[in-house]
Amino acid sequence: MITIRRTYMPLSTYPQAVPDEAIRSAAGFAAALGGTVDVTTFSVDIPRVQSPLASLVIDIPALVQAAEDKSKAECVRLETLVRGVAAAAAMNCASRKVLLSGVFEAAAAEARYYDLAVLPWSKEEATARDVIEAVVFGSGRPTILVPQSGHTTSKLEHIAVAWDASRVAARALGDALPLLVPGGRVTVLTVRDEKPLAGASIASLLASSLGKRGITAHPIEIDLRDRTIAQALQETTLAEGAQLLAMGGFGHSRIRDFVLGGATTGVFDDLRLPVLLSH
Template identity: 30%
Template sequence: MLKDLAVLLPVDRPAGALIDCAVSLASLFESHLDGVACVYQTLNPMIASEAAAVVMAAEYDTSVEKAAIVLDQFEIAARRLGIPHDAKSTFNVSYAATRAVTEMSRLYDLNIVAQPDRSNPSQADFLSETVLFGSGRPVLMVPYITRSPIGTDRVLICWDGGVPAARAVHDAIPFLRKAKTIDIVAVNESEDATSEISSTALIAHLARRDLSARPHRLKADASNIHNAILSLAADYNTDLIVMGGYGHSRLREFILGGTTRGMFESLTVPALISH
């Protein structure tokens, strides 16, 4: 059940479309929704020079004002739809603010995040990865090109039999129950695959939940899997993609896997992603 949602709001780029998607989702599932704005200090003023500290203080004050504006925008949208909500903000140097948001995100059923836009970078761009790998909860990534509320009629599941994909299917059950059409795409799976983790087995699993799905098997080079998936999503007018988020640990960082990174960069449809 999706009863407690959070939307992570950037303060240095437009957030209107992200807010609209979040409140529409909260309305659909009759959920509580928290809006969280994250304001970063570029450097701890306690260790900066006096001149640098003055500049940083001015930048910080500007960011605080922007956070207040975006949270007001969020509250107006939530009140308009009668959604129970709360507005929160974090103010700290980047690593501390990110840690606070990541810890906070562990108690939500779903965290709604904005897709990073390389042409319009935000200080909060890395939050999507950090929350995906650090929260233990699914994220719903909203493409920066989105201009309308999230639909649930046509859902596309990306399936490879892996643990993240399995978690994503489980996390997406509330969406699947509202879908009119469920498609499953397996890339480079054998046409006669019948193992316990095949797309055929997944269809049988969903059928036991009274969910009907149709399979699609595609062939693609490893570097082009994300494009093949997005092309299929476009062909079927998909409203929502469900997928596992893959990555590997390097010291304290998680590095996105190739297909996951390709989806992060090229996403054209909202995606529920689980790790």
């Protein structure tokens, strides 16, 4: 039995970190979940490439050293930033220096030692998405993405679950329920016109099953209309007042083979609230 929840938050610093407000939001959300939050900031070790001809034009070793020094200094700054988040008394910080090509795998590998990962999301920073994809698809742990303005300072009393009766949806449900406070409620969301479903009224079936377990649950069936599935799920979650959307993460990281499911791609491209992804 888990008595202390351990949450992990990796932060890359190269070529630059995600915006400070996104990090504050993620740290605040992670702290609100309770337990401890372990933050690892990654500085980079950039391999030196010997090129006498290039050195005649520009001092490449000096540029590489400057980039490494900037990355290291950013680690220190980010540690100060997350420690300043309200209610973050259980926030632990550490820094690791890894090869430039190894940041993403290092983050995924570390995440395996925790109950879940919480990551800041940024539409502008490609590195943020690379870290997210590496952890979602490579860690085997549930991962919560938090937008810049999407943190909560309260416990999770209401969550929404995207339900299509698939294995990954069931896993997302199982990963999200332990985060719900006693007496909390669940909204079950099923999109009717996106793909063939496993049967009729599957949202009601899950809501009934949750009710038999003592969890208040309400089913909602959604029509896409002119929206993407990610838009429909997020808009309905927000309209219902849920604090978190849990869904299965379909596909594989673009680091490996560039294949992602439509809902996952939509969330990565336009995150509107905290979303838990399980793969």
